[in-house]
Amino acid sequence: MGVSEKLRVFLKKFLYGDGLTCVACGAELFGEEPFCPSCLKSLPFHRGHICSKCGRDIGGDYPVCAECKADMPSYGRARSVFSYEKDAVRMIRAFKTGKKYFAEIFGAEMAKKAKEYFPDADLAVFIPMTARAEKKRGYNQAELLAEVVCRETGIPLGRDVLVKTRDTGEQKTLTRKERAENLRGSFRVHERTKCRGKKILIIDDVLTTGATANAAAEALLRAGALRADVLTVACVPRKGEKEVK
Numbered sequence: 001m002g003v004s005e006k007l008r009v010f011l012k013k014f015l016y017g018d019g020l021t022c023v024a025c026g027a028e029l030f031g032e033e034p035f036c037p038s039c040l041k042s043l044p045f046h047r048g049h050i051c052s053k054c055g056r057d058i059g060g061d062y063p064v065c066a067e068c069k070a071d072m073p074s075y076g077r078a079r080s081v082f083s084y085e086k087d088a089v090r091m092i093r094a095f096k097t098g099k100k101y102f103a104e105i106f107g108a109e110m111a112k113k114a115k116e117y118f119p120d121a122d123l124a125v126f127i128p129m130t131a132r133a134e135k136k137r138g139y140n141q142a143e144l145l146a147e148v149v150c151r152e153t154g155i156p157l158g159r160d161v162l163v164k165t166r167d168t169g170e171q172k173t174l175t176r177k178e179r180a181e182n183l184r185g186s187f188r189v190h191e192r193t194k195c196r197g198k199k200i201l202i203i204d205d206v207l208t209t210g211a212t213a214n215a216a217a218e219a220l221l222r223a224g225a226l227r228a229d230v231l232t233v234a235c236v237p238r239k240g241e242k243e244v245k
């Protein structure tokens with residue numbers, strides 16, 4: 001066992017108590033994975049074909065899904081660890097309601113995706129919250145994820161690059177079109193010089209309609225970024241009219 005593995009085991013024991021247990025179901029663990037073999041099998045990891053643009057599961061070996069084809073997103077590519085369903089929903093809800101340690105688990109999985117799909121990224125940013133929203137939750141979950149991803153991949157983290165210009169409110173009840181409208185121009189780039197000519201990775205928790213990621217990507221591209229890709233813990237499988245967040 002190498003030093004870093006020992007450290008990892010120690011950290012896990014420290015974070016989760018004496019017994020190493022699966023973060024999804026609580027079963028006892030014997031290996032290095034955060035999930036037990038049964039959860040590794042049942043968790044909604046992307047296994048089949050995904051849309052090359054938005055990264056959502058797609059029925060057949062098509063290049064892009066129907067939604068992307070009809071309305072091509074501004075970001076380069078979006079990739080995620082899970083499809084937002086089953087136990088992934090439960091874990092992400094827990095993460096957003098106090099269980100901050102999920103950032104370590106999710107971030108490590110996201111870092112693997114970053115290495116696979118965005119090995120040339122030269123800056124990472126996260127979707128900012130308004131000060132009021134962050135105060136209410138106590139933390140910005142996207143920032144916690146970005147910290148882990150950047151630590152694991154070595155991609156520099158641009159903390160104040162992306163700024164939310166106004167409170168866009170709860171989006172739960174909005175339709176896809178209303179969301180896009182609501183988000184238009186809601187992000188601003190604070191440090192344009194940091195973006196110019198860069199391949200930027202936008203980090204968030206869930207890709208829902210993609211309207212948030214798109215608005216952020218557009219702000220980064222306007223500021224001179226060469227490319228703006230998206231990395232999330234999960235993506236909502238179908239683009240319905242009313243979605244989570």
Ligand SMILES: [Zn+2]
Pocket residue numbers: 022023024025026027035036037038039040
């Ligand atoms: Zn399990």
Ligand SMILES: [Zn+2]
Pocket residue numbers: 051052053054055056064065066067068069
């Ligand atoms: Zn797509």
